[in-house]
Amino acid sequence: MNPTSPVCRECGKEPTMLRGDGRVVNGRCNACMGRLLRAGKSRILNSAVRIRFLEEPDLLEQLRHLARSEYRTLEAQILYTLRKGLEEDSTE
Numbered sequence: 001m002n003p004t005s006p007v008c009r010e011c012g013k014e015p016t017m018l019r020g021d022g023r024v025v026n027g028r029c030n031a032c033m034g035r036l037l038r039a040g041k042s043r044i045l046n047s048a049v050r051i052r053f054l055e056e057p058d059l060l061e062q063l064r065h066l067a068r069s070e071y072r073t074l075e076a077q078i079l080y081t082l083r084k085g086l087e088e089d090s091t092e
Contacts, residue, residue: 016029
């Protein structure tokens with residue numbers, strides 16, 4: 001451990017991550033940064049929603065057609081359509 005290295009602002013024990021030129025990256029050590037990244041990934045994974053179109057196959061096909069014509073992925077098209085519908089509802 002370099003005695004002049006700043007200490008992690010999370011744990012206060014380990015030296016912070018440093019760039020090649022010696023500048024502090026984000027004020028955290030490797031272990032604490034890893035924990036933060038894993039926690040963030042967990043939150044993202046927990047926000048996923050599965051939509052089943054078994055009872056609405058025509059709706060799925062419409063979304064696929066729109067996605068192709070607007071050069072979007074199916075997922076992006078579903079999000080766009082939901083957002084657009086919610087914005088229209090809020091202006092009424």
